[in-house]
Amino acid sequence: MTEFGNILLLTACLLSLAYLFLPLNSYRFIATAVFFCISASIAILIYCHITNDFSLENVYYHSHTTKPLIYKICGVWGNKEGSMLLWVLVLAVYLLLMDICIPSVIPVSSTGMTPEQTNGSKLKKISLITQGLICFCFLLFTLLESNPFTKMPSIETDGLGFNPILQDIGLVIHPPILYLGYLGFSVPFSLSIAGLITNTEGNVWAKIVRPWVLISWSLLTLGISLGSWWAYRELGWGGFWFWDPVENVSLMPWLIAVALTHLLLIVRNFNTLRNFAISLTLITFILSVTGTFLVRSGILASVHTFADDPRYGLYMLALLGVITVSSLVIFVVCTRKNRSLTPPPIMQVAEDRGKNMWSRAGMTPEDTPNPVFSRFTMMLMNNLLFITAFFTIFVGTLYPTMLEYLTGELISVGAPYYNSLFNPIALAILTLTIIGQYCRWRGNSLLPIFREYRFSFCSAAAILPFIFHMELMIVLSITISIALLVFVLEAYSKRICLFKATFSESILLAKGVSKSYYAMMLAHAGIAILVLGIACSVGWQxxxxxxxxxxxxxxxxxxxxxxxxxxxxxxxxxxxxxxxxxxxxxxxxxxxxxxxxxxxxxxxxxxxxxxxxxxxxxxxxxxxxxxxxxxxxxxxxxxxxxxxxxIWLGSFLIAFGSLLAALPFGRRAKSV
Known part of the structure; x- marks a missing residue:
């Protein structure tokens, strides 16, 4: 049976490479076959764990006859070989979903162009080829270096047991959801490569990519939150975030993804900054792969790491290098090529549609969002802050490792570093979120905002006498988070004329509010609640x-x-x-x-x-x-x-809000 597991993985590996040679109409069959082969192989491995087949190294080193059944099942992905098998299964899931969900022809109403002009079939084909190649690389790595079906050299009657920290219900749900978040960014990555090669118009590309980014970001948010909840319950120190290196490598793509989701709004609405958005898309997936490399290479010292195998890490580093270099080369070559091309007639249509988008936002093409207090400007400033926060964590996480490798000197970067640099950036982001949420695209002054939402400022300021004995950072965190939460609720109450109209009229107005607005409201309220919970926990624990x-x-x-x-x-x-x-x-x-x-x-x-x-x-x-x-x-x-x-409520609201924004039903939000 174990030999059959290897045959299934090899078949899936070869099929994922077949995208290069077969026509588009055969891709659905390939994706289904790849998914079936990997699913069957992981089912075989689970069966081997349940039946205590200690002839497999994976079962011998990570199981025992006394191990509870639930951990025999989910313990399959509690080690480096099994986790890579789950990794490629998730990739296969997204490969199949891409073939089902990405349209071959983009509707006229979406772009203002004819279906032939959008060349949607070419975009879909190249994106599926790219995703297939990603599957091929990881399947090949799994077969050659992380094979879960490797046989033991001798017959064993029992195993060596399972890490006690992993014997928790968190193992059942945390890794699968985290992987769904990490690898969900492979879809925008593949669509970005296809968008570069086909020179797809920015607003068309953003409209296709944004739901995938939102779903992946939602799942990554949920995965990180479940990891914090698991660590809080299991590790015994009473904390939910330790600035552990492995925690940090999951936070880094999350921060870039937040910047990307907001930037895609600008690309979709104004057909500008496409290359900037594509670069963030590529970086997000590369960071996700970097995370799995660091967790499995033994480079970082953490309770979350799977392995300490330099050879294994070398293979992962080579795979990461292939993905990074190839995507960078494609980005540079295609952006230069597209810049040098003479704009075809199609671009005139795009230009006309761009004028319509500016008009819908209350602007003319000449009336670009130059005012400082415009939603356009606030989003860009927040993006820069998110990228700055990312670099802060990136340096703190990898600098000690690089210093040790280059000089042999051992240093430790802990919570004081991150708190002193990351926390002020986070508060600045919250402040700009408060301002930008009520700015118009064409800009407006702050004074009308303060007058209209003075209740929000007063509510936040009213708590200051009760927290004066706290540290300044905690005081600011509580004040700003409450201000953001009240801002969100007050803006919504104004939108549905709460207490200014009859209750039935307010209900009708609430039903008429767009899905996008509810998604934005829930996500921003979740951010405010999360920061408030963290500040209260740190301040009064x-x-x-x-x-x-x-x-x-x-x-x-x-x-x-x-x-x-x-x-x-x-x-x-x-x-x-x-x-x-x-x-x-x-x-x-x-x-x-x-x-x-x-x-x-x-x-x-x-x-x-x-x-x-x-x-x-x-x-x-x-x-x-x-x-x-x-x-x-x-x-x-x-x-x-x-x-x-x-804290858990805020995390859930963030994840639910971003997922709601990605769902296909509901009306599109109006630009204001």
């Missing part, structure tokens, strides 16, 4: 630790945590000391609930691990971990974590 015996308590904030019982539990794959603790509210002296943290010892792996237990309140968490028993006492840490629910 508390931690107490002590050795407790039964009946002893730790008081943190207004909560009293009392150790009620200690017991030893035995499971198939681990033994643990479990503490049962009551959570009491000191304000009303009522018991709110209980927590049951554990200190585990995994028998096969020979590793110790803490299992936190969290009492979730509406606005705060009580986070408890325990350690080893010292005589009759047990070590305990209790964290008071305000705002955690707000």
């Amino acid at each position: 508390e931690k107490k630790e002590s050795y407790l015996k039964i009946g002893d308590s730790i008081t943190v904030n207004k909560f009293k945590v009392t150790l009620r019982n200690i017991e030893l539990i035995k499971k198939k794959n681990f033994h643990a000391v479990r503490g049962t603790m009551d959570i009491r509210n000191l304000l009303n002296n009522k018991i709110l609930g209980e927590v049951t943290p554990e200190y585990r010892f995994y028998l096969v792996e020979g590793q110790k691990n803490v299992e936190s237990s969290i009492y979730h309140n509406l606005f705060s968490d009580i986070y408890v971990v325990i350690g080893e028993i010292d005589k009759s006492k047990i070590a305990a840490k209790v964290h008071y974590k305000p705002g955690m629910s707000i």
